[in-house]
Amino acid sequence: MKTFFISMILFFSVSLLGCKSTADNLPWKENLDEALKTAQLENKTVLVNFTGSDWCVWCKRLNEEVFSKPEFAEYAEKNLVLVRIDFPRDKEQTQATKYYNQQLAAQFKIEGYPTIVLLRKDGSNLGVTGYMEGGAANYVQHLQSFK
Numbered sequence: 559m560k561t562f563f564i565s566m567i568l569f570f571s572v573s574l575l576g577c578k579s580t581a582d583n584l585p586w587k588e589n590l591d592e593a594l595k596t597a598q599l600e601n602k603t604v605l606v607n608f609t610g611s612d613w614c615v616w617c618k619r620l621n622e623e624v625f626s627k628p629e630f631a632e633y634a635e636k637n638l639v640l641v642r643i644d645f646p647r648d649k650e651q652t653q654a655t656k657y658y659n660q661q662l663a664a665q666f667k668i669e670g671y672p673t674i675v676l677l678r679k680d681g682s683n684l685g686v687t688g689y690m691e692g693g694a695a696n697y698v699q700h701l702q703s704f705k
Contacts, residue, residue: 581621581622581625581626582626583631584625584631584634584640585640586607586640586641586642587639587640587641587642588641588642588643588644588655589641589658590604590606590641590643590662593606593639593640593641594639594677594679594680594681596639597639597677597679598679598680600639601679602637602638602639602679603637603638603639603676603677603678603679603684603704603705604638604639604640604641604676604677604678604679604681605634605638605639605640605641605674605675605676605701606641606643606662606666606674606675606676606677607620607625607640607641607642607643607672607674608643608645608662608663608666608668608671608672608673608674608675609621609642609643609644609645609671609672610644610645610646610647610671610672611642611644611646611649612646612647612648612649613646613647613648614671614672616671616672616688616689617671617672617689619689620672620688620689623691623693623694623697624693624694624697627693627694628694629693629694629695629698630694630697630698633698633701638701643659643662643663644659645659645663645671666686670688672688672689673686673687673688674686674687674688676701676704684704684705685704687700687701687704
């Protein structure tokens with residue numbers, strides 16, 4: 559009986575690990591200055607995702623329909639440095655993180671979530687967008703239209 563319970567615990571642990579979305583596995587940075595340095599070194603565009611990850615319905619849809627898909631991950635790996643600036647309601651954040659995120663939101667005049675800001679490697683603004691229906695391939699095409 560003990561072996562059965564251990565087997566079940568292992569099974570569910572592995573199953574839960576497998577449920578983690580691709581979006582969670584993307585190399586999201588939380589510091590824009592660090593991202594811009596990486597973008598300069600790698601000659602990439604910076605995608606800044608202003609999100610309310612644990613409460614915003616449209617943010618969750620963008621995550622599920624776009625950021626969690628292999629098409630987006632492949633495009634991002636070659637072309638983007640990803641930054642997530644999160645404004646959660648139930649997830650813990652340090653006061654420093656909250657302050658930093660609020661400063662960036664004010665700097666970019668963020669009024670709603672999700673807001674996606676695209677920046678050139680020098681930090682200049684390429685464009686602003688948000689959630690868009692049509693899935694990952696459509697979203698990648700949309701992002702490419704800013705270049």
